[in-house]
Amino acid sequence: MLFTRKNYPAGDTAIPVLHIIKSLGRGGAELLLPESLGKHNKEKYDFHYLYFLPWKNQVVREIEQAGGTVVCFPAKNNVQIVLKVRKIVAYVKTHHIQLIHCHLPWAGIVGRLVGRLTGIPVVYTEHNKWERYHRLTYYMNKLSFRSQQYVIAVSGEVARSIKTHYRHEKPGIQVVQNGIDTDKFSLRRPIERDIRKELNIPAHVTVIGIACVFRPQKRLDAWLEIASLVHKKYPDTYFIIAGDGGLRDEMHQKARTLNMKSCVYFAGLQTDIKPWLKAMDIFMMSSEFEGLPIALLEAMSMGCMPACTDAGGIPEVIQDNINGLLVPVNNPLQLADRLTAILPHRDQVEAMKQAARETVVHHFSMQKMVTHLENIYDNLLAKED
Incomplete structure (x- = not known):
């Protein structure tokens, strides 16, 4: 009735x-x-x-x-x-x-x-x-x-x-x-955990990371291949993958195959992602498809420079070379070239970090x-x- x-x-x-x-x-x-x-x-x-x-x-x-x-x-x-x-x-x-x-x-x-x-x-x-x-x-x-x-x-x-x-x-x-809550996801708020200190990562080196559910569309296998290419050129670069899912064992094996276990840290599922985002300089996504990723907005709000494929609604957030890096969704490995080109230019990275934060505060x-x-x-x- x-x-x-x-x-x-x-x-x-x-x-x-x-x-x-x-x-x-x-x-x-x-x-x-x-x-x-x-x-x-x-x-x-x-x-x-x-x-x-x-x-x-x-x-x-x-x-x-x-x-x-x-x-x-x-x-x-x-x-x-x-x-x-x-x-x-x-x-x-x-x-x-x-x-x-x-x-x-x-x-x-x-x-x-x-x-x-x-x-x-x-x-x-x-x-x-x-x-x-x-x-x-x-x-x-x-x-x-x-x-x-x-x-x-x-x-x-x-x-x-x-x-x-x-x-x-x-x-x-x-x-x-x-x-997202831009007051909550902000470097201005005190964060007790120091992930870099916990993992013995020097303060001056670059950390590239992601937070996601381990699903096929995230293409974490490609993510690790990109990380490997970047690490070969810049061996003092570290990588953090926060999250979990059905592909966990496969991704751990992929890291071992690429000889990346010493520089890639699998953080597992985190109830509070903010300390991990604070430890990252760059938030990289190699996704095949997306809607409008919450994790990306959180990372940008925390001052991470995004480097992503142009999947789904991501181009509605990122302007290439202004507040991040954007590559075609059908060529995720292009991120390796873009990152290795920009990593020596810390001033450009810092400028895009700030622009990323401002984008989320004003529009998202x-x-x-x-x-x-x-x-x-x-x-x-x-x-x-």
């Missing part, structure tokens, strides 16, 4: 909003949730977070500490996720949810079904380009796409991908670029992103009245 906002108890001051996402591991989309919650108006909105993969729960505590309510409906696969629809409907009714905000395709698919059964408006955030999805995911996402009120794309490139594959006027699509702040989100929420809820 459908129900509408008229069923909600009168007098509630905070509007209940339910975020639905497949997991709460330490991926970019997942990390946005606790960070954005810290900037939201919690007197106006009461945020709930629902996820399905219980073994990917690394940001649950951060969401709860920021004032969110978190619930897990355990599911082992995408079919089981869809079968949770009735249980989610019951949760929506019990907690008087007035707006559903879904992230990534399978959460979007199930959220749209819940929206149709309850009459609750659904917002969907697309974090990736459609052509990168598995065929089944692609078609299920496309088939259900009309059953939502609004779509947010994290970059212009992602928005263009949606419009290429889904040629309908509705639902409306708006680009809301990812943001979390407060700016949250303001856009709340405007979308307000407009959708006003239409329901």
Whole structure:
């Protein structure tokens, strides 16, 4: 049976909003949730977070500490996720949810079904380009796409991908670029850990790093090959890879094959990435595809010079030779040539570090992103009245 906002108890001051996402591991989309919650108006909105993969729960505590309510409906696969629809409907009714905000395709698919059964408006955030999805995911996402009120794309490139594959006027699509807390990710704030000291890395040498989930699209094998080429020309360069994932053993073996184990440090999964970013001079990404990487924005905010492929929304952040280095996505090894050319010129590196920080502060702040989100929420809820 459908129900509408008229069923909600009168007098509630905070509007209940339910975020639905497949997991709460330490991926970019997942990390946005606790960070954005810290900037939201919690007197106006009461945020709930629902996820399905219980073994990917690394940001649950951060969401709860920021004032969110978190619930897990355990599911082992995408079919089981869809079968949770009735249980989610019951949760929506019990907690008087007035707006559903879904992230990534399978959460979007199930959220749209819940929206149709309850009459609750659904917002969907697309974090990736459609052509990168598995065929089944692609078609299920496309088939259900009309059953939502609004779509947010994290970059212009992602928005263009949606419009290429889904040629309908509705639902409306708006680009809301990812943001980060530039006060939190700042060298001006005291950071107790000194990673360089812990790893015996001299203060004057260059450190090139990355923080990511070990997924195929990150092309960490190419990343290590680039690192090897740079290290052969500049042997006093060090490398840090922070993160974890299914390719961990393969990447460790790749480092051994390249004889890089002495200069590459695998930091593992980190709950606080700031000390590691502080230790880096350059944040390098050799990705095959991206939406708009949160880790990149965090690194730039911490004063790292970015050196990246022009994957996804990255060119919307980096201007080549102004606030970082940019190479074609189909030629990631070109980063080795660009880096070896610029490393002797510390003044240029420092200038791009500063420009990177200024770019994020002025254009990619979390407060700016949250303001856009709340405007979308307000407009959708006003239409329901």
